[in-house]
Amino acid sequence: MAAAAGIAAVVGVLVLLVAGGSGARLPARGAADRGQALPRGGAPATAVFALGSFWRSEAAFGCLPGVIRTSVGYAGGSKANPEYRNLADHAECVKVEYDPRLIHYKQLLDVFWASHDPREVFGQGPDVGNQYRSVIFTNGTIEARLAALSKEKEQAKDRSSVITTQIQPLGAFHPAEPEHQKFELKRKPFLLQLIGNLPEELLTSTLAAKLNAYAAELCPANTQKRIRSKIDEIAKKGWPILREI
Numbered sequence: 249m250a251a252a253a254g255i256a257a258v259v260g261v262l263v264l265l266v267a268g269g270s271g272a273r274l275p276a277r278g279a280a281d282r283g284q285a286l287p288r289g290g291a292p293a294t295a296v297f298a299l300g301s302f303w304r305s306e307a308a309f310g311c312l313p314g315v316i317r318t319s320v321g322y323a324g325g326s327k328a329n330p331e332y333r334n335l336a337d338h339a340e341c342v343k344v345e346y347d348p349r350l351i352h353y354k355q356l357l358d359v360f361w362a363s364h365d366p367r368e369v370f371g372q373g374p375d376v377g378n379q380y381r382s383v384i385f386t387n388g389t390i391e392a393r394l395a396a397l398s399k400e401k402e403q404a405k406d407r408s409s410v411i412t413t414q415i416q417p418l419g420a421f422h423p424a425e426p427e428h429q430k431f432e433l434k435r436k437p438f439l440l441q442l443i444g445n446l447p448e449e450l451l452t453s454t455l456a457a458k459l460n461a462y463a464a465e466l467c468p469a470n471t472q473k474r475i476r477s478k479i480d481e482i483a484k485k486g487w488p489i490l491r492e493i
Contacts, residue, residue, distance in 0.1 A: 292316050293348045295356050295391070296323055296418055298339035298383035299364040300372030303431035306342045308363040310461030311471065314350030318457045319343050319429055322422040323385055324414075330422050335379050343421055353391060357398040360384065366402065366413040385418040392417075423451075430456055432464035439463055 299305045302320035310318050322330040325338030344356060364372055364382060371380040384399075386392040395415045403411045426447040433440055433450070439459050443449055450456050461467050462475055 292345040293353070294387065295344045295346065295353060296341050296385040296421055297344070297356075297360045298324065298341040298381060298385070299360060299366075300340070300380045300382075301375045302340040302342055302424065302428065304464060305340075305363065306430070307432045307461045307464035307466050308359055309342060309344045309356065310457040310459075311467035312346075312351055312355070312359065314347045315457060316345045316347060316454055317452055318345070318460070319451055320424045320431075322424060323418060323420065324383055324416065332425055332428060337378065338422070339381050339383055340379050340424075341383070341385065341421070353394055354398065357384070357395065361398065361402050366411045367406075367409045369412055382413040384413060384415045385421075386415060387418055426451070430460045433460040436463045 297305070299308075306318050306320050309315055320340065320342055322335055322338040323341045325336050327334075327336035327338060330336060330338045346356070366382045368382070371377050372382075384395040386395055392415060399411055399413055399415065402413075429447070430450045433456060439462070443453060443455055443459065458467070462472060465472060467475070
Protein backbone atom coordinates (compact mmCIF):
# COMPACT_ATOMS: atom_id res chain seq x y z
CA MET A 249 0.00 0.00 0.00
CA ALA A 250 2.80 2.38 0.86
CA ALA A 251 4.54 1.71 -2.44
CA ALA A 252 1.31 2.32 -4.35
CA ALA A 253 0.74 5.57 -2.51
CA GLY A 254 4.31 6.58 -3.29
CA ILE A 255 3.87 5.94 -6.99
CA ALA A 256 0.63 7.91 -7.04
CA ALA A 257 2.37 10.82 -5.33
CA VAL A 258 5.20 10.79 -7.85
CA VAL A 259 2.77 10.77 -10.77
CA GLY A 260 0.93 13.75 -9.30
CA VAL A 261 4.15 15.68 -8.80
CA LEU A 262 5.36 14.92 -12.31
CA VAL A 263 2.11 16.12 -13.85
CA LEU A 264 2.56 19.44 -12.07
CA LEU A 265 6.20 19.72 -13.00
CA VAL A 266 5.81 19.01 -16.70
CA ALA A 267 3.02 21.59 -16.80
CA GLY A 268 5.09 24.13 -14.90
CA GLY A 269 6.26 27.14 -16.84
CA SER A 270 4.00 26.46 -19.81
CA GLY A 271 1.32 28.91 -18.80
CA ALA A 272 -1.28 26.15 -19.11
CA ARG A 273 -2.86 23.56 -16.88
CA LEU A 274 -2.20 20.19 -18.48
CA PRO A 275 -4.59 17.28 -17.90
CA ALA A 276 -3.75 14.68 -15.29
CA ARG A 277 -3.06 11.06 -16.09
CA GLY A 278 -5.70 9.75 -18.48
CA ALA A 279 -7.54 13.06 -18.78
CA ALA A 280 -6.06 13.77 -22.21
CA ASP A 281 -8.05 10.82 -23.54
CA ARG A 282 -11.24 12.74 -22.78
CA GLY A 283 -10.10 16.00 -24.34
CA GLN A 284 -10.06 17.95 -21.08
CA ALA A 285 -7.21 20.17 -22.29
CA LEU A 286 -9.59 21.69 -24.86
CA PRO A 287 -12.87 23.58 -24.73
CA ARG A 288 -15.94 21.38 -24.24
CA GLY A 289 -16.72 19.66 -27.52
CA GLY A 290 -13.39 20.72 -29.01
CA ALA A 291 -10.89 18.46 -30.69
CA PRO A 292 -7.11 18.71 -30.79
CA ALA A 293 -5.36 19.85 -33.94
CA THR A 294 -3.01 17.33 -35.51
CA ALA A 295 0.38 17.74 -37.19
CA VAL A 296 2.44 14.97 -38.77
CA PHE A 297 6.16 15.14 -39.53
CA ALA A 298 8.82 12.76 -40.82
CA LEU A 299 12.33 13.62 -39.64
CA GLY A 300 14.40 10.46 -39.51
CA SER A 301 13.99 7.61 -37.06
CA PHE A 302 10.75 8.12 -35.17
CA TRP A 303 12.13 6.73 -31.92
CA ARG A 304 13.85 9.95 -30.91
CA SER A 305 11.80 12.26 -33.14
CA GLU A 306 8.69 11.62 -31.06
CA ALA A 307 10.46 12.91 -27.96
CA ALA A 308 11.34 16.21 -29.66
CA PHE A 309 7.70 17.34 -29.45
CA GLY A 310 6.57 15.77 -26.18
CA CYS A 311 7.53 18.51 -23.73
CA LEU A 312 6.13 21.46 -25.67
CA PRO A 313 3.39 23.38 -23.84
CA GLY A 314 0.07 22.66 -25.49
CA VAL A 315 1.03 19.25 -26.82
CA ILE A 316 -1.61 16.77 -25.66
CA ARG A 317 -0.20 13.51 -26.97
CA THR A 318 2.31 12.10 -29.43
CA SER A 319 2.54 8.84 -31.34
CA VAL A 320 4.60 7.33 -34.12
CA GLY A 321 3.54 5.71 -37.36
CA TYR A 322 3.92 5.54 -41.10
CA ALA A 323 2.73 7.87 -43.88
CA GLY A 324 3.48 9.07 -47.36
CA GLY A 325 3.41 5.75 -49.16
CA SER A 326 1.09 3.50 -51.13
CA LYS A 327 1.22 0.26 -49.11
CA ALA A 328 -2.16 -0.45 -47.51
CA ASN A 329 -0.86 -2.00 -44.28
CA PRO A 330 2.75 -0.96 -43.66
CA GLU A 331 4.77 -2.67 -40.94
CA TYR A 332 8.10 -1.70 -39.44
CA ARG A 333 9.89 -4.50 -41.29
CA ASN A 334 7.95 -3.90 -44.50
CA LEU A 335 7.30 -0.19 -45.02
CA ALA A 336 7.57 -0.13 -48.82
CA ASP A 337 7.51 3.59 -49.74
CA HIS A 338 6.21 4.95 -46.42
CA ALA A 339 8.22 7.20 -44.10
CA GLU A 340 8.56 6.89 -40.35
CA CYS A 341 6.72 9.83 -38.86
CA VAL A 342 5.45 11.47 -35.68
CA LYS A 343 1.86 12.55 -35.07
CA VAL A 344 1.49 15.48 -32.68
CA GLU A 345 -1.92 16.27 -31.22
CA TYR A 346 -2.01 19.73 -29.70
CA ASP A 347 -4.21 22.50 -28.37
CA PRO A 348 -4.01 25.39 -30.89
CA ARG A 349 -4.94 27.84 -28.12
CA LEU A 350 -1.63 27.10 -26.42
CA ILE A 351 0.80 26.43 -29.26
CA HIS A 352 0.80 27.47 -32.91
CA TYR A 353 1.54 25.23 -35.88
CA LYS A 354 4.46 27.52 -36.73
CA GLN A 355 6.08 26.64 -33.41
CA LEU A 356 5.84 22.95 -34.26
CA LEU A 357 7.51 23.71 -37.59
CA ASP A 358 10.36 25.42 -35.72
CA VAL A 359 10.90 22.26 -33.67
CA PHE A 360 10.75 20.14 -36.82
CA TRP A 361 13.57 22.11 -38.50
CA ALA A 362 15.68 22.23 -35.34
CA SER A 363 15.41 18.49 -34.66
CA HIS A 364 17.03 17.05 -37.79
CA ASP A 365 19.17 17.93 -40.80
CA PRO A 366 16.78 18.70 -43.68
CA ARG A 367 19.69 18.93 -46.13
CA GLU A 368 20.57 15.24 -45.95
CA VAL A 369 19.54 13.50 -49.15
CA PHE A 370 18.75 9.93 -48.17
CA GLY A 371 18.22 9.55 -44.45
CA GLN A 372 19.49 11.02 -41.21
CA GLY A 373 23.01 10.30 -39.97
CA PRO A 374 23.51 6.55 -39.58
CA ASP A 375 19.87 5.89 -40.54
CA VAL A 376 20.00 5.57 -44.31
CA GLY A 377 16.98 4.88 -46.50
CA ASN A 378 13.79 6.28 -47.95
CA GLN A 379 11.87 5.63 -44.73
CA TYR A 380 14.00 8.26 -42.97
CA ARG A 381 13.33 11.07 -45.46
CA SER A 382 12.26 14.55 -44.35
CA VAL A 383 8.58 15.36 -44.93
CA ILE A 384 6.00 17.83 -43.65
CA PHE A 385 2.58 16.22 -44.04
CA THR A 386 -0.08 18.92 -44.23
CA ASN A 387 -3.78 19.11 -43.42
CA GLY A 388 -5.20 21.71 -45.81
CA THR A 389 -4.00 24.84 -47.58
CA ILE A 390 -3.16 26.91 -44.50
CA GLU A 391 -0.70 24.32 -43.18
CA ALA A 392 0.72 23.86 -46.68
CA ARG A 393 1.34 27.59 -47.01
CA LEU A 394 2.93 27.86 -43.56
CA ALA A 395 5.10 24.83 -44.30
CA ALA A 396 6.26 26.33 -47.60
CA LEU A 397 7.08 29.66 -45.98
CA SER A 398 9.04 27.95 -43.23
CA LYS A 399 10.97 25.93 -45.81
CA GLU A 400 11.88 29.10 -47.69
CA LYS A 401 13.07 30.66 -44.45
CA GLU A 402 15.18 27.62 -43.64
CA GLN A 403 16.69 27.55 -47.12
CA ALA A 404 17.61 31.23 -46.85
CA LYS A 405 19.89 30.45 -43.91
CA ASP A 406 22.33 28.69 -46.22
CA ARG A 407 22.17 28.71 -50.02
CA SER A 408 25.17 26.41 -50.43
CA SER A 409 23.06 23.26 -50.16
CA VAL A 410 19.43 22.43 -50.89
CA ILE A 411 16.71 21.64 -48.37
CA THR A 412 15.44 18.16 -49.29
CA THR A 413 12.27 18.29 -47.19
CA GLN A 414 9.10 17.38 -49.05
CA ILE A 415 5.73 19.00 -48.36
CA GLN A 416 2.71 16.87 -49.18
CA PRO A 417 -0.89 16.24 -48.09
CA LEU A 418 -1.12 13.75 -45.26
CA GLY A 419 -3.44 11.10 -46.64
CA ALA A 420 -3.49 8.07 -44.34
CA PHE A 421 -1.55 7.83 -41.08
CA HIS A 422 -0.83 4.24 -40.03
CA PRO A 423 0.01 3.85 -36.30
CA ALA A 424 3.21 1.95 -35.65
CA GLU A 425 3.35 -1.20 -33.57
CA PRO A 426 3.10 -0.76 -29.76
CA GLU A 427 6.77 -1.56 -29.20
CA HIS A 428 7.79 1.58 -31.12
CA GLN A 429 5.66 4.02 -29.11
CA LYS A 430 7.47 6.15 -26.46
CA PHE A 431 10.82 4.49 -27.20
CA GLU A 432 12.89 6.86 -25.04
CA LEU A 433 10.59 6.39 -22.04
CA LYS A 434 10.85 2.62 -22.36
CA ARG A 435 14.61 2.89 -21.94
CA LYS A 436 14.00 4.21 -18.40
CA PRO A 437 12.21 1.40 -16.51
CA PHE A 438 11.83 3.45 -13.35
CA LEU A 439 9.90 6.14 -15.23
CA LEU A 440 7.88 3.58 -17.14
CA GLN A 441 6.67 2.02 -13.90
CA LEU A 442 5.44 5.37 -12.63
CA ILE A 443 2.67 5.53 -15.21
CA GLY A 444 2.14 1.83 -15.75
CA ASN A 445 3.53 -0.05 -18.71
CA LEU A 446 0.20 -0.15 -20.53
CA PRO A 447 0.10 0.21 -24.35
CA GLU A 448 -2.97 2.46 -24.30
CA GLU A 449 -1.51 4.70 -21.63
CA LEU A 450 1.77 5.05 -23.51
CA LEU A 451 -0.08 5.95 -26.69
CA THR A 452 -2.65 8.42 -25.38
CA SER A 453 -1.42 9.90 -22.10
CA THR A 454 -0.17 13.49 -21.93
CA LEU A 455 2.12 12.50 -19.10
CA ALA A 456 3.67 9.73 -21.20
CA ALA A 457 4.47 12.25 -23.95
CA LYS A 458 6.13 14.59 -21.44
CA LEU A 459 8.11 11.85 -19.70
CA ASN A 460 9.24 10.50 -23.06
CA ALA A 461 10.78 13.91 -23.77
CA TYR A 462 12.25 14.07 -20.27
CA ALA A 463 13.82 10.62 -20.70
CA ALA A 464 15.47 11.83 -23.91
CA GLU A 465 16.61 15.02 -22.11
CA LEU A 466 14.67 17.16 -24.58
CA CYS A 467 12.56 19.15 -22.12
CA PRO A 468 13.73 22.71 -21.36
CA ALA A 469 16.71 22.66 -19.02
CA ASN A 470 14.77 24.12 -16.09
CA THR A 471 12.02 21.52 -16.48
CA GLN A 472 14.54 18.69 -16.69
CA LYS A 473 16.20 19.93 -13.52
CA ARG A 474 12.95 20.34 -11.59
CA ILE A 475 11.66 16.89 -12.47
CA ARG A 476 14.98 15.26 -11.61
CA SER A 477 15.22 17.16 -8.34
CA LYS A 478 11.74 16.13 -7.26
CA ILE A 479 12.31 12.48 -8.15
CA ASP A 480 15.58 12.50 -6.21
CA GLU A 481 13.81 14.06 -3.23
CA ILE A 482 11.12 11.38 -3.28
CA ALA A 483 13.65 8.59 -3.79
CA LYS A 484 15.39 9.56 -0.55
CA LYS A 485 12.22 8.64 1.30
CA GLY A 486 12.93 5.02 0.53
CA TRP A 487 10.47 3.95 -2.13
CA PRO A 488 12.20 0.98 -3.79
CA ILE A 489 10.87 1.71 -7.25
CA LEU A 490 12.94 4.91 -7.36
CA ARG A 491 16.26 3.70 -5.98
CA GLU A 492 17.68 3.13 -9.47
CA ILE A 493 17.41 6.81 -10.38
